[in-house]
Amino acid sequence: MFDVQTIRRDFPILAREVNGKPLVYLDNGASAQKPKVVIDAITRAYAEEYANVHRGLHTLSNIATEKYEAVRGTIARFLGAADEEEIVFTSGTTEGINLVAYGWAMPNLGPGDEIVLSVMEHHANIVPWHFLRERQGVVLKWVDVDAAGNLDPQAVLDAIGPKTKLVAVTQMSNVLGTVVDVAAIARGAREKGVPVLVDGSQAAVHMPVNVDEIGADFYAITGHKLYGPSGSGAIHIRKERMNEMRPFLGGGDMIREVHKDSVTYNAPPMKFEAGTPGIVQQIGLGVALDYMMGIGMADIAAHEQAITGYAMDRLGGLNWLQVQGRAEHRGAIFSFTLDGPAHAHDISTVLDKKGVAVRAGQHCAGPLMDHLGVAATCRASFAMYNTPEEVDKLVEALELCHELFA
Numbered sequence: 001m002f003d004v005q006t007i008r009r010d011f012p013i014l015a016r017e018v019n020g021k022p023l024v025y026l027d028n029g030a031s032a033q034k035p036k037v038v039i040d041a042i043t044r045a046y047a048e049e050y051a052n053v054h055r056g057l058h059t060l061s062n063i064a065t066e067k068y069e070a071v072r073g074t075i076a077r078f079l080g081a082a083d084e085e086e087i088v089f090t091s092g093t094t095e096g097i098n099l100v101a102y103g104w105a106m107p108n109l110g111p112g113d114e115i116v117l118s119v120m121e122h123h124a125n126i127v128p129w130h131f132l133r134e135r136q137g138v139v140l141k142w143v144d145v146d147a148a149g150n151l152d153p154q155a156v157l158d159a160i161g162p163k164t165k166l167v168a169v170t171q172m173s174n175v176l177g178t179v180v181d182v183a184a185i186a187r188g189a190r191e192k193g194v195p196v197l198v199d200g201s202q203a204a205v206h207m208p209v210n211v212d213e214i215g216a217d218f219y220a221i222t223g224h225k226l227y228g229p230s231g232s233g234a235i236h237i238r239k240e241r242m243n244e245m246r247p248f249l250g251g252g253d254m255i256r257e258v259h260k261d262s263v264t265y266n267a268p269p270m271k272f273e274a275g276t277p278g279i280v281q282q283i284g285l286g287v288a289l290d291y292m293m294g295i296g297m298a299d300i301a302a303h304e305q306a307i308t309g310y311a312m313d314r315l316g317g318l319n320w321l322q323v324q325g326r327a328e329h330r331g332a333i334f335s336f337t338l339d340g341p342a343h344a345h346d347i348s349t350v351l352d353k354k355g356v357a358v359r360a361g362q363h364c365a366g367p368l369m370d371h372l373g374v375a376a377t378c379r380a381s382f383a384m385y386n387t388p389e390e391v392d393k394l395v396e397a398l399e400l401c402h403e404l405f406a
């Protein structure tokens with residue numbers, strides 16, 4: 001049974017105060033806090049079981065390798081992937097998408113080829129494609145969201161032309177909370193023979209994900225938002241796409257043989273994992289994903305949907321505050337601006353004095369900010385451990401901002 005108070009006790013940091021007030025942590029979209037099981041696993045990995053992986057024939061290296069490699073299976077289970085060899089370890093979504101840009105797109109796309117993107121992508125799913133625009137003459141085609149922040153899958157499919165070689169979309173906006181029907185996009189794109197990359201950084205935290213059902217070619221996640229360590233993550237890549245990819249980073253582990261005048265590569269997924277990886281980070285991620293699956297992704301989603309509804313009602317009741325985006329399918333990420341002269345940074349500073357942690361700025365989403373016509377927003381993003389009472393504390397603190405700045 002989902003019990004938010006029990007869950008809160010699993011996260012030591014939630015017991016602390018900030019500026020003399022109980023912490024209300026609503027910056028989960030940037031990075032989530034870590035449960036004690038993850039913190040303990042990290043300590044144990046360093047204190048009792050640490051060595052480099054893959055290379056040694058000694059006990060500690062074998063233990064570390066076993067624990068590290070087991071996480072591939074955990075990630076596959078978490079993502080509903082039938083084949084764990086389709087999981088490539090990365091340091092996070094940014095590296096995952098860059099791997100696709102350098103490893104798959106650069107060798108396969110040329111001048112005039114198109115990549116279709118939504119206007120609400122995070123810079124991690126924009127800038128690597130700008131590299132292809134700058135260096136190889138690839139054309140970026142943008143699909144707008146409507147006034148409520150919905151992204152119509154049909155609009156994405158309509159943007160696909162004969163020169164389109166990739167569709168790259170987020171499953172959940174890190175600014176608007178919009179949840180995108182990426183399965184419909186993947187289905188339609190597949191019929192047109194166009195691969196799809198899904199940025200699952202936000203979605204995978206808040207709802208059950210099944211990459212085999214979604215049917216995209218690439219699905220990227222980032223561990224630190226999934227209650228795991230920073231520097232951990234993965235990307236699911238379909239075998240047929242892996243076979244079309246050249247290596248991204250070169251170094252140890254990703255090779256089979258190296259000579260003065262030749263090199264051969266390891267089989268995927270290791271072909272795409274160069275150098276000493278984030279051993280302990282990935283081990284911590286495995287524990288975090290097991291923790292989430294132990295609670296149950298459906299129960300986490302139901303709890304957060306209740307919070308979403310409550311926060312929407314409370315924030316929607318403040319006539320001096322504008323929530324950006326009211327998409328039909330949305331999760332617990334709210335960006336807002338306040339009437340009056342105060343910058344988002346001023347608002348977040350006042351909220352912090354009340355112990356409420358939110359993010360302020362552009363949220364790595366420049367094109368979306370342009371589309372919305374705002375310079376910056378405040379963003380409150382919720383996690384499995386947040387409560388309706390914390391929504392009330394946010395609203396109380398916002399009312400103080402309104403008094404101060406109106």
Ligand code: PLP
Pocket residue numbers: 029030091092093094095122124125170172173174199201202222223224364
């Ligand atoms: N994509 C989305 C939607 C995000 O919210 C983020 C992180 O804020 C990223 C990509 C980048 O993730 P990371 O910085 O962990 O690589």
